[in-house]
Each structure stands twice: as structure tokens, then as C-alpha cells.
Amino acid sequence: MSSILEVQGLTKRFGGLTAVKDMRFDVGRGEIVGILGPNGAGKTTLFNLLTSFIRPDEGRALFNGVDLGRHTPAQVVNLGLARTFQLCRPFVGMSVLENVMVACYSPRGRASGEGPRERSLRMLEDVGLAHKADTPAELLSYGDQRRLEIARALATDPLLLLLDEPFAGLGSSEIEPLSALIRRLHGERGLSILIIEHKLREFMQLVQRVVAIDFGELIAVGDAQDIVRHPKVVEAYIGKSEVDLVTA
């Protein structure tokens, strides 16, 4: 499997704190990879580096061989790398449909040849939100806002989708359908996906490989089943009782 993303020694310091240190891993084309780590481990900083919201102090990330650090966030989207955020930020005062239409005007969205309205509706159907197309975006439930975020990202026609804690704040009745949606998008579109999550149980069902980090450093990479038992992961994060719970 060739790599769509190659992270090569990325490092980011905030004053005396090294939030991401010499990070190295790959994402294969069409692969779902999870980033696992406790609060403050550097997961969102890593996403901010990949999407050029911030610049690395050292190292680089190659997307289809292109150095992402040399591009602006908008250019990164135009290369085919889209993200969602931990905190959903829809355009308020606009409908759900209009929120997605904005993304349809991106270069990759326009290149699809579909009209923005038609494309928007198709994306909303894809994520199960078409029936709420005319609803003001700020009135959506938390779970539906996550779907809207995904629809907006999909409208830019990504090759790699970064999902920042898509299950945060959701109840178990919302997590399973959202997880099924992510699996379907991966299966049907052949999307490569990099997903941050705290919840190991959800990871076990969803991801093909896990990158475990702690204090900004890579501590293990491997199958979810192996990572959950990896001594450094257990020590840093999970605790034996949690391993028993997750693997039960």
C-alpha cells in the first residue's frame, strides 16, 4: 500500500513546551488510522501542523509527496486534505444546506462539475442530514453538527479526511451510527481517514492501525488489538482495568 501521508520528524514547540516531538508515521492510501493519546498529548497540535494552521519547528509532512508546511490552510484543502474540528463551528444565520454550499465553491468542489446546490444536497444525503437542509445550522443537535462538519469536508472532495474527536460529547446512541457513517464513507469512497479519539472502544471497531502518542511523542504504532495491550500504552494511558473493559 503506498502512502498518501508521510509524517517525517514533525516537531512543534510552544515556548519551553514541546507539544509534538519528532513525530513519524504514515497513512496508506485508503487506510483508516487512529491517533490515540490522553489530554494534552499533542493530537490537535499534530492536526494543526498537518493542515498548516501552524508551522513546524522541525520536520515535515508529505501529502502525495507535497510538503504541506509550504502551503496555506486553504491550499492544503485544495490539495485534497480536509478536516473537521473538535468544536463544531457552523456558519450561524445560515441553513444547513448553505453551510455545505460554501464548501462546494472550493476549487475541488467546483471541479466536480455539479452545481453547488445539487452537490450540497448530495453530501447531506450522504451523511443523513438531507431532511434538515433548511434548518438553521445553529439549531442542530451536537450529533447532527458533527455530520454537518463531515458533509462540509466531503464537499471539498478530499482524498484524506482528518476527524478531530468526532465522538466527543456524544451519547452511545449517537456514536454507533456516526461510526457506521465513517466506515461507509471509507468503504464507498475509498477515503483515507486519520481520526483522533480518546475512546479506545470506538477505535477498536473503526481503525485499521493506531498511532499512540504521549507528551507529544510516538510511543507505539500497530493494530488496535496489539496497541491496547502495548506496555507503554497501558502505562501512559489506559490502565489494566480499561484494557480488560475494552477487550472484553
Ligand SMILES: Nc1ncnc2c1ncn2[C@@H]1O[C@H](COP(=O)(O)OP(=O)(O)OP(=O)(O)O)[C@@H](O)[C@H]1O
Ligand atoms: N497555541 C498554544 N500555545 C501554547 N501551548 C499550546 C498551544 N496549543 C497547544 N498547547 C499545549 O500543547 C500541548 C498539546 O496540546 P494539544 O491540544 O495538541 O493536545 P491534545 O492531545 O489535542 O489534547 P486534548 O485531547 O485535550 O484535545 C498541551 O500541553 C497544550 O496546553
